[in-house]
Amino acid sequence: MDIKDNSKKDPVAKLYLVDAYMRWALLAAEEVVGKQGLAVVLRSNNLERFIDHYPPELLKISGEITLGDYANLCAGLLTFFGRAGKSMVVRIGRLTSKYAIEKQSAVYNVTARTAARLMPSAMQVKIVLDSMADGYRKLYQDAGQELHFRVEDRGHSWGFVSVECPLCAGKKADTHICWGRIGTLKESAFWLTGKEFEVEEVECRAMGDPACVWEVSKTPKS
Numbered sequence: 001m002d003i004k005d006n007s008k009k010d011p012v013a014k015l016y017l018v019d020a021y022m023r024w025a026l027l028a029a030e031e032v033v034g035k036q037g038l039a040v041v042l043r044s045n046n047l048e049r050f051i052d053h054y055p056p057e058l059l060k061i062s063g064e065i066t067l068g069d070y071a072n073l074c075a076g077l078l079t080f081f082g083r084a085g086k087s088m089v090v091r092i093g094r095l096t097s098k099y100a101i102e103k104q105s106a107v108y109n110v111t112a113r114t115a116a117r118l119m120p121s122a123m124q125v126k127i128v129l130d131s132m133a134d135g136y137r138k139l140y141q142d143a144g145q146e147l148h149f150r151v152e153d154r155g156h157s158w159g160f161v162s163v164e165c166p167l168c169a170g171k172k173a174d175t176h177i178c179w180g181r182i183g184t185l186k187e188s189a190f191w192l193t194g195k196e197f198e199v200e201e202v203e204c205r206a207m208g209d210p211a212c213v214w215e216v217s218k219t220p221k222s
């Protein structure tokens with residue numbers, strides 16, 4: 001696994017991140033690698049300013065954290081874990097969305113969940129993916145930034161498409177690297193349905209694709 005920095009040439013890395021997203025990712029990472037481990041990751045990825053100083057839980061953009069910073073954290077964790085790190089990064093993604101689900105009622109609507117529970121699995125998954133795509137888009141729009149998320153029908157699965165992917169903004173790699181989102185999508189689908197679904201990243205901007213795409217199966221694991 002080889003991840004290189006390309007942030008000077010990638011305008012996406014200069015876009016601003018919603019502050020709380022960095023906080024939740026840092027809290028989740030700390031749970032998995034410990035405070036010391038996280039400090040090592042932060043120090044070696046130009047993120048020293050976050051050591052013992054997590055951003056506030058603000059669902060707004062203060063303009064102090066970029067998508068490139070978020071990608072530095074994600075890539076830093078992958079490098080820290082090495083080749084066998086995928087499952088750890090997926091776990092961090094799942095933990096991240098636990099915080100997100102608790103605090104983001106606009107994206108994770110409990111009333112919608114109750115109604116959706118009566119529907120077939122494929123529709124339930126579509127509902128949660130649509131509300132993630134709409135919620136993220138709206139949050140960034142409110143802060144004056146246009147970020148594109150959409151859900152595509154890909155036969156046996158739904159494709160979750162993120163054009164300006166925060167996980168790999170400004171990165172170049174020889175493999176897919178946005179595995180944290182696998183965890184977020186799995187946990188979100190689980191939150192709505194109470195079931196586990198297969199999720200895999202199939203296209204990645206870091207490999208030169210136009211967007212990052214994760215496929216979420218329409219049927220739960222048996």
Ligand SMILES: [Zn+2]
Nearest residue numbers: 165168178212
């Ligand atoms: Zn990505």
